[in-house]
Amino acid sequence: MRRLTAVILALGLSLAASPAPAEALKVVSENPPIQPGYNRFVLHSDRIGRDFAVTVNTPSATVFLPGQKLPAIYALDSGYGLAGPQGMLLGNTGAMEPAIIVSVGYLPGQTLFRNTDLLHNKLTQDGVTIGGGGAAFEAFLLEDLKPFVEAKFPADPARSVLFGHSFGGLFAANVFADKPDAFYGYVIGSASVWADPPVAARVAAAMAHAHGQRVYLSVGEKEGWMVPGGSSQMTDGFSGLMAAMTSKPGVILKTQLYAGETHLSYYPRLVTDGFPHVLPPAMALGASQTVLTPEVLARYLGVYSLPDGRKVTITRQSRGDLAGQVSGIPQVPLQQNGADRFYAPTSDLNVTFDKSGLTMVGVDGGTVRATRDKTP
Known part of the structure; x- marks a missing residue:
């Protein structure tokens, strides 16, 4: 027992003396x-x-x-x-x-x-x-x-x-x-x-x-x-x-x-x-889009919940475009990128809306789902 204790002690001293x-x-x-x-x-x-x-x-x-x-x-x-x-x-x-x-x-x-x-x-x-x-x-x-x-x-x-x-x-x-x-x-x-x-x-x-x-x-x-x-x-x-x-x-x-x-x-x-x-962007520059009416844009407005509890708020900007904001993150503009689909150029992120919520997809394939809470 004494010998085992001495060995353990010696090993500990050796490790302590070893440089990091x-x-x-x-x-x-x-x-x-x-x-x-x-x-x-x-x-x-x-x-x-x-x-x-x-x-x-x-x-x-x-x-x-x-x-x-x-x-x-x-x-x-x-x-x-x-x-x-x-x-x-x-x-x-x-x-x-x-x-x-x-x-x-x-x-x-x-x-x-x-x-x-x-x-x-x-x-x-x-x-x-x-x-x-x-x-x-x-x-x-x-x-x-x-x-x-x-x-x-x-x-x-x-x-x-x-x-x-x-x-x-x-x-x-x-x-x-x-x-x-x-x-x-x-x-x-x-x-x-x-x-x-x-x-x-x-x-x-x-x-x-x-x-x-x-x-x-x-x-x-x-x-x-x-x-x-x-x-x-x-x-x-x-x-x-x-x-x-x-x-x-x-x-x-x-x-x-x-x-x-x-x-x-x-x-x-x-x-x-x-x-x-x-590193090409998710959306090609200069892609032409059909202009959406205010009635269509109004369908996307509202508050959505992410799985981690944060909220996604979709609003209209003064010039009529959409903007999205996740709780605790600055607002970003959303540009139309197809039917029910928008592009966040400052995040290289696509946002697609449907009846029950929205899906955000990054250029690297990362995806997150947000469900609709309410509309204005």
Whole structure:
């Protein structure tokens, strides 16, 4: 008995002396939002041994459904400072599904670390070797940063998107080749396939393991114009990836060769064209609808009860449109989207009315039923 007690005591002391497991990410600093929907962090990665500057933009979307989450786009190279603002504009105006934009970048003076992080294989040019850190950076994104974002924001783990351009596009292609299901969608712009030629064959082999990923693949027509005599290496890389993905099951692919554009000049269009492809809105823009009469609209007005006890109140706005409000959540406009069906553009949510209540359906298939309580 004494011996057993001594063993237990020794084990307890040993466990107490053992250091706690290191956190994957440490928040070095978190700046107060300078405007709604804008959050900036400096995060230290023990895995990589460096700090990263991470900006998180959240849309003005109203989360209606219980447990509803939003897709998240992870933009490499800080999204060149454009992906976050442009993504917010697209989501807030109904051009794409509202999404959280996570721009991943570097602190001042550390930008060249991208040449390590974004290349899975080493590359030697003019006696200088770069790259080789892609696998560690991929693990940082998937195992450290994504869980961090999903714990702090309503980000849907099943609907994340990876967005990269140039070396970032090559990195995105390598992630797809490693594990297509790592992301729901991929925006791959001007991938530097010349720096890692085997990636095209690896992408082709990975197609058998893809399950409906949405991919936007692009390049500028005049990417090689500054090279003496011209160069087709960027467009050749684009063609190789396109061939690897075209006419094969597993992805919903859209490709774009931007006529007259150079390596960087089309980047804003890469966002405005690529994001809506990987995250299309629930209702196509410009859909024509029959104008409903006030008598028909009056049928929808009233109070409805959700299963969790909250109330949904449907009212008329001053200009005649409908508006919906869930208890404790700001009111949102409802636009007609068919017979007895309306669309909440700020939530990317469809609301369908019937005689006994209404059904709300999110773009991700989340559904909730509300029964009618009374009418005005």
